Amino acid sequence: MKIAILTIGNELMSGRTADTNSSFIAREANLQGWQVEAMLSVGDDFAAIKSRLDYLLPLADVIICTGGLGPTTDDITTEAIARAFGRSLFTDEKSLNYIKDLFARRNFAWVENNTKQAIFPEGAEIIPNTMGTAPGFALKVNAKWIFVIPGVPRESQIMFPRGVIPILQREFPEKEQFIAKQTIKTFGLGESAVDKALSDVDFNALGVNIGFYPIFPENHIVLVSRKKTAEEAQEKLKLAANEVTTRLGKYIFAYGEETLEAIAGKLLKEKKLTIAVAESCTGGLITSRLTDVPGSSEYLERAAVTYSNAAKVSLLGVPAGIIEKHGAVSEETARLMAEGVRKMAGTNLGLSSTGIAGPDGGSAEKPVGTVYLAVSDGKETICRRYVYKWDRKRNKLIFSQAALLLLKNYLEGKR
Amino acid sequence: MKIAILTIGNELMSGRTADTNSSFIAREANLQGWQVEAMLSVGDDFAAIKSRLDYLLPLADVIICTGGLGPTTDDITTEAIARAFGRSLFTDEKSLNYIKDLFARRNFAWVENNTKQAIFPEGAEIIPNTMGTAPGFALKVNAKWIFVIPGVPRESQIMFPRGVIPILQREFPEKEQFIAKQTIKTFGLGESAVDKALSDVDFNALGVNIGFYPIFPENHIVLVSRKKTAEEAQEKLKLAANEVTTRLGKYIFAYGEETLEAIAGKLLKEKKLTIAVAESCTGGLITSRLTDVPGSSEYLERAAVTYSNAAKVSLLGVPAGIIEKHGAVSEETARLMAEGVRKMAGTNLGLSSTGIAGPDGGSAEKPVGTVYLAVSDGKETICRRYVYKWDRKRNKLIFSQAALLLLKNYLEGKR
Numbered sequence: 063m064k065i066a067i068l069t070i071g072n073e074l075m076s077g078r079t080a081d082t083n084s085s086f087i088a089r090e091a092n093l094q095g096w097q098v099e100a101m102l103s104v105g106d107d108f109a110a111i112k113s114r115l116d117y118l119l120p121l122a123d124v125i126i127c128t129g130g131l132g133p134t135t136d137d138i139t140t141e142a143i144a145r146a147f148g149r150s151l152f153t154d155e156k157s158l159n160y161i162k163d164l165f166a167r168r169n170f171a172w173v174e175n176n177t178k179q180a181i182f183p184e185g186a187e188i189i190p191n192t193m194g195t196a197p198g199f200a201l202k203v204n205a206k207w208i209f210v211i212p213g214v215p216r217e218s219q220i221m222f223p224r225g226v227i228p229i230l231q232r233e234f235p236e237k238e239q240f241i242a243k244q245t246i247k248t249f250g251l252g253e254s255a256v257d258k259a260l261s262d263v264d265f266n267a268l269g270v271n272i273g274f275y276p277i278f279p280e281n282h283i284v285l286v287s288r289k290k291t292a293e294e295a296q297e298k299l300k301l302a303a304n305e306v307t308t309r310l311g312k313y314i315f316a317y318g319e320e321t322l323e324a325i326a327g328k329l330l331k332e333k334k335l336t337i338a339v340a341e342s343c344t345g346g347l348i349t350s351r352l353t354d355v356p357g358s359s360e361y362l363e364r365a366a367v368t369y370s371n372a373a374k375v376s377l378l379g380v381p382a383g384i385i386e387k388h389g390a391v392s393e394e395t396a397r398l399m400a401e402g403v404r405k406m407a408g409t410n411l412g413l414s415s416t417g418i419a420g421p422d423g424g425s426a427e428k429p430v431g432t433v434y435l436a437v438s439d440g441k442e443t444i445c446r447r448y449v450y451k452w453d454r455k456r457n458k459l460i461f462s463q464a465a466l467l468l469l470k471n472y473l474e475g476k477r
Numbered sequence: 478m479k480i481a482i483l484t485i486g487n488e489l490m491s492g493r494t495a496d497t498n499s500s501f502i503a504r505e506a507n508l509q510g511w512q513v514e515a516m517l518s519v520g521d522d523f524a525a526i527k528s529r530l531d532y533l534l535p536l537a538d539v540i541i542c543t544g545g546l547g548p549t550t551d552d553i554t555t556e557a558i559a560r561a562f563g564r565s566l567f568t569d570e571k572s573l574n575y576i577k578d579l580f581a582r583r584n585f586a587w588v589e590n591n592t593k594q595a596i597f598p599e600g601a602e603i604i605p606n607t608m609g610t611a612p613g614f615a616l617k618v619n620a621k622w623i624f625v626i627p628g629v630p631r632e633s634q635i636m637f638p639r640g641v642i643p644i645l646q647r648e649f650p651e652k653e654q655f656i657a658k659q660t661i662k663t664f665g666l667g668e669s670a671v672d673k674a675l676s677d678v679d680f681n682a683l684g685v686n687i688g689f690y691p692i693f694p695e696n697h698i699v700l701v702s703r704k705k706t707a708e709e710a711q712e713k714l715k716l717a718a719n720e721v722t723t724r725l726g727k728y729i730f731a732y733g734e735e736t737l738e739a740i741a742g743k744l745l746k747e748k749k750l751t752i753a754v755a756e757s758c759t760g761g762l763i764t765s766r767l768t769d770v771p772g773s774s775e776y777l778e779r780a781a782v783t784y785s786n787a788a789k790v791s792l793l794g795v796p797a798g799i800i801e802k803h804g805a806v807s808e809e810t811a812r813l814m815a816e817g818v819r820k821m822a823g824t825n826l827g828l829s830s831t832g833i834a835g836p837d838g839g840s841a842e843k844p845v846g847t848v849y850l851a852v853s854d855g856k857e858t859i860c861r862r863y864v865y866k867w868d869r870k871r872n873k874l875i876f877s878q879a880a881l882l883l884l885k886n887y888l889e890g891k892r
Contacts, residue, residue, distance in 0.1 A: 075503055076513070078504065078690055078699065079500065079690065082495055084496065088489070088491060089492030089493070090492070099490075100517060100519060100525075100529070101517065103515065117532050175672075176669055341761070345764055345765045346756070350760045353760025356837065356869055357837075358760075362760075362782075364781065366779065366780070367764045367781075369778060372778070373779035407788065454769065
């Protein structure tokens with residue numbers, strides 16, 4: 063089955079927004095064994111949308127459109143699709159009530175132009191949107207299927223797998239309909255290095271599709287096995303996953319969809335351990351990630367962002383002499399920060415970061431991107447030094463990633 | 478002048494690589510006053526490339542192609558272009574010497590298939606590549622221009638402005654070539670409400686283009702004015718910006734590209750004030766955003782993420798009786814947190830957050846999404862209560878936004 067992707071929006075044509083939906087949809091489609099024939103972007107313009115649809119229709123069995131479902135006057139996708147295929151429009155009361163309800167729950171004043179998002183072309187099968195106001199829809203036109211979902215990646219990237227793929231599976235049934243899927247998350251290798259490490263594996267021979275998803279600073283690998291029985295699908299998936307593990311084992315931190323912070327949190331909960339965090343260069347980001355996990359107040363007691371040296375001394379009890387002698391960015395300071403916050407908070411564990419996020423402040427010995435991370439349990443303190451080469455915000459993110467990984471490895475008894 | 482962009486590569490169609498070239502080229506083209514009519518991606522396939530070119534040619538004056546200039550057998554763009562327009566191929570000795578020289582300087586062994594990168598269609602104007610081995614080229618076909626540059630973003634994103642734009646300026650001189658641009662950032666209104674507030678303004682009559690860009694939890698408005706003189710472009714832009722200000726003034730927090738945290742930081746610096754932060758529900762996110770700004774250590778002294786009540790008591794000096802009586806999520810606690818962290822850190826200001834990010838922990842009186850934010854200067858403490866209705870991560874983000882806005886307003890003397 064062949065797919066074409068049409069992303070719609072003036073913000074794409076002006077370059078203000080980069081289209082991430084096409085690559086997401088292409089990856090997901092490829093994992094299902096469907097071929098993407100063309101990807102096209104077009105502005106919010108009736109004639110242009112019609113012309114692009116006319117061009118794409120003969121090329122593919124299915125056209126996936128994203129964007130232009132907003133409430134504003136420049137959002138014309140639904141009407142453009144209806145006009146292109148000579149369909150009238152109708153208001154779906156169920157969708158309208160859902161949107162009104164969402165506004166009420168969010169304490170937003172109801173604006174009448176939002177009713178627009180409950181209007182669909184005659185014959186449309188409505189695709190719910192659990193992340194926002196605009197539902198999507200599927201429309202059968204002769205033997206072809208047209209899908210329309212929002213352009214907001216947060217919405218489209220949930221609606222495509224949950225709303226579109228099931229309809230496509232129903233309409234284009236495959237003989238091999240049992241699917242087993244495995245996400246493997248890695249950290250510490252670039253995308254091309256991950257690719258190269260796996261280049262000798264013949265995933266085709268196993269009948270397993272592989273997809274690569276770089277989500278800075280992680281690289282996710284997704285394996286999809288499609289077979290005639292659930293058992294066979296699982297079996298081939300396991301073989302493929304084993305090949306990945308053999309080659310990338312030490313870079314893998316998750317088998318599944320869980321985030322690193324959720325995994326660390328689960329381990330803390332299982333082991334009934336509490337933690338406190340002392341952050342310098344990460345500026346609160348480690349703790350913010352830990353608290354992104356619902357229920358994290360069970361194990362996270364407190365954190366101190368000791369940005370100044372005075373705070374490191376007075377709050378964490380790092381001796382001023384140590385900072386003077388070794389520097390605020392040093393193994394000694396990182397160790398004493400982890401130990402100090404643990405004592406101050408009365409927790410089982412202390413976790414710390416001190417480094418240079420940039421753009422300034424580096425030296426030959428400790429260049430921008432240097433970070434010291436430590437975890438302490440009162441008996442033992444483990445410290446790691448890394449040097450990364452990104453900009454300030456990405457350095458902060460990768461520092462926090464390395465800190466959470468240090469914590470996870472500690473909790474799993476890996477030294 | 479109208480432009481179409483054709484990105485070429487199997488890695489795009491599999492979703493393995495997200496296309497960032499199209500949005501880059503579109504942005505650069507828009508700034509020149511050129512309109513992007515379509516963006517298309519296609520695999521490394523002779524027939525498909527020919528078909529896409531045939532479709533794009535009537536739509537645009539110029540087609541910019543990226544990708545498929547590598548040395549391997551699947552890189553076929555040059556030959557596909559030559560075939561599509563009936564041109565023979567020739568080897569450019571100057572380019573060949575450049576490539577060989579680059580290999581020698583990089584200590585790479587010369588591989589014979591790299592000669593391919595010095596081959597061009599007859600009549601091509603060669604565009605140098607200072608970042609890699611493959612030069613690009615421009616080809617005039619009747620009244621149209623076809624450009625081909627590499628797909629590697631590091632290379633294409635230098636070659637487009639330096640190599641392609643000068644040729645386009647030479648070939649398509651514009652009358653209205655002066656551009657003025659203004660970004661206006663708002664917070665507190667949904668996209669549709671922003672749109673509605675501006676619906677009575679005739680931006681067309683002013684000759685100013687307007688774009689809406691929702692970047693949660695902010696909504697950005699971009700105005701672009703293109704005129705025959707720089708003065709006129711500025712003047713019309715100012716009129717349009719005034720119309721926006723009249724209607725949305727109280728929701729506007731920035732004129733320009735600066736982030737809210739950078740603006741708050743600049744105000745702190747200007748006023749030579751230091752700050753400490755006490756966070757509960759935001760879990761470090763306010764401080765992480767403040768420290769995203771280079772040089773923030775000048776004003777941010779420290780922060781305490783007091784997730785437990787014990788931490789609020791022992792670190793910030795919030796009396797246990799207050800928490801017991803009013804709750805950890807209360808105006809009283811928020812005020813005492815801001816005052817407490819200010820005293821503890823010895824800073825001019827204290828900023829605090831306490832609330833319920835969700836998904837659990839709400840009550841009828843204080844539902845999930847409730848947040849109390851306070852800023853204190855030792856004389857006065859200002860507290861605000863908001864209720865938001867997002868999921869945990871977005872609640873944290875919007876809480877941090879409201880906190881930074883409270884700080885900015887305080888610093889600007891707005892109560």
